[in-house]
Amino acid sequence: MTTTPISPLATPFPTLPEVAGVRRGTATAGYKPWTRADVTLLAFDEGTSVAGVTTRSKCPSPEVELCRRHLAWGTARGLVVNAGNSNAFTGITGAEACAKQVAEAANLIGCEPAEVFAASTGVIGVPLPQAKAIAGVRAAHAALGSASWLDVTTAIGTTDTFPKAAAREAMIGGVKVVLVGFIKGSGMIAPDMATMLGFIATDAAIAAPFLQQLLDAANRRTFSCITVDGDTSTSDTVLAFATGKAGHAELEGPDSPGADAFAAALHDLCRELAQLVVRDGEGATRFVEIRVSGAVSDDSAHRIALSIANSPLVKTAIAGGDANWGRVVMAVGKAGEPAERDLLSIRFGGVEVAARGMVVDGYDEAPVAAHLAGQEVEITVDLGLGDGRATVWTSDLTHGYISINADYRS
């Protein structure tokens, strides 16, 4: 956590249930000159399945590459997270530090290295210091069982201004299962996939291939639908771990009893986590939902929604509380997707502002200005062409973003 003021859009840290089969520990490796915890270790009981989605960056960190390799095995016993150093673009030195830390964790837990996952977040380009990383994971292992969900959520944060986590429940074959997710991220946020490290643990029993299928589906409608600045991190990773301790029959596919309930809970959890990241968008003062309908396809609607959400001119207008729908038209026009100027309609907070290519008759800006004065802004665009629809979430672009990012490394 930095000394940046807490986001005005922050929400309180929730009460979270324990997840059977998961132990947590944190420690201070000292990746930066600080005393806060910056290494997190999660240890999972035997029989835990795993799924994950990672950044589409062509220049990913060694941690991302390691997770991609290890996901092929489908089982997990450990997760190590380093904060303060992303270890990205650090060549062979960084890759080696990552591998050594993971090997040490596997050794401590008593499992295969392929069952341990890793993520690092922070400045790019400085190799993870190997000695600190190993001492850190040892100390975190010694502390297993002592860290709360809040402790680990805080320990994985960097520029985050508040800790972000959520929980859900679902009934599977008469058995209640819990899902807990915690996440970090506030800048360098864009699909695909929204820049962040996010971790989900559940006591449900789910075969790894099906868990992967469910996570992919949830990701497409949640983490891939948020943007703060359109920049994509080299480290984005979301991992889901299912310990199977709840005691129901394993979910193996969409036809397994309870699969729908679990899928809905996972989707809902991911959406809340994704929206929490937007609420901590660097410099954000408004949470913005952008809904596009009437596009020629869902994909087209998604691209148009992101074009609006990523437009600096739209985002600064919202920051200024300005109902500048002309900039929304501009952003639709530049998306490169099918659009007919004279079929387009635009609403702010449910109030129609423009329809059929021009401002509505007797347009009254007062209710729109009142809507924009709040912290929750809704922009709806209908293209009038087809049935394609999409929703994305973003934040406004303010002086705070510039202050944070023009002076981050120093």
Added chain:
Amino acid sequence: MTTTPISPLATPFPTLPEVAGVRRGTATAGYKPWTRADVTLLAFDEGTSVAGVTTRSKCPSPEVELCRRHLAWGTARGLVVNAGNSNAFTGITGAEACAKQVAEAANLIGCEPAEVFAASTGVIGVPLPQAKAIAGVRAAHAALGSASWLDVTTAIGTTDTFPKAAAREAMIGGVKVVLVGFIKGSGMIAPDMATMLGFIATDAAIAAPFLQQLLDAANRRTFSCITVDGDTSTSDTVLAFATGKAGHAELEGPDSPGADAFAAALHDLCRELAQLVVRDGEGATRFVEIRVSGAVSDDSAHRIALSIANSPLVKTAIAGGDANWGRVVMAVGKAGEPAERDLLSIRFGGVEVAARGMVVDGYDEAPVAAHLAGQEVEITVDLGLGDGRATVWTSDLTHGYISINADYRS
């Protein structure tokens, strides 16, 4: 012009030659409550050929649609430019105002409406007030011959902080021809094509199809290679008018004697005009040249260069004088183009910072920091994959951009 302070990157207005066959007039239509000139009329002698490139926005203004239609004729006698109102997204009312103003200009000049071109710039969504537009073009016609290049350059400006124009000469068959260009634009600047209104006049004689070919080629390497905020206007237009008064044999194609010289002069003029727009980028404090080489193709290099140039995190790092090459890696990675992390090298101001996937041995940040402290910044990226290369120009992202755009309409 606004009350925004003059860009620190501004250059003095140059001395510009007359272009035989071109007369200029300005007037005050009063599109906003101001006393400055906001209507510009250029009248061209008979025999003037014309070419143009316009925005790729799917929601263009009626002026853009009119220019596209009229370009098919290939001849021009007039150009009307309105500042303070873009007339974009104003439905049939705006289209009618545009048509009426152009018809009035044609009537005054004594030509076909299809020989008159139009452009409007300013707020989106407010129909051009017809009575003011017609009174304005009449007054500008009455004033033909009285306005200087500086007068018309100032009259087409909106949020511009300094007037932007340039000139070139070329020899065609022993005859000296001149080219004069003037341009407006500072925000909503992105390819394709860079958001702006730009007008070029020359006394050379060039067949319209060849002039179009030359302008297209120049545009691809100049106006399409600048970005301020990645936002694309609904009104972007660059038009070139060739009066043919210089007295040489008409250029009909690339084999016409003197065609190369003219093409080089036009390209050079367009590059200077494009760079002037970046120098007036909203809130800009640094002019940034981004060169990408070693890509799999020129197009791929262009997309990677724009990914870097449009990244808010790269632009804020430059604003902060921070040699944060990690953000350059991030922007390369997110471009979606072929890239190999471990082949990538990055230079700031000629100093190699990273090579083969990591920071260079004994990296000394001092000379890089010194380079970034200046107003002219150069970032070079080599991908090590092929021969593709591209250069784009952009500005940094500062508090000034937020201040200008969070409060533009009010």
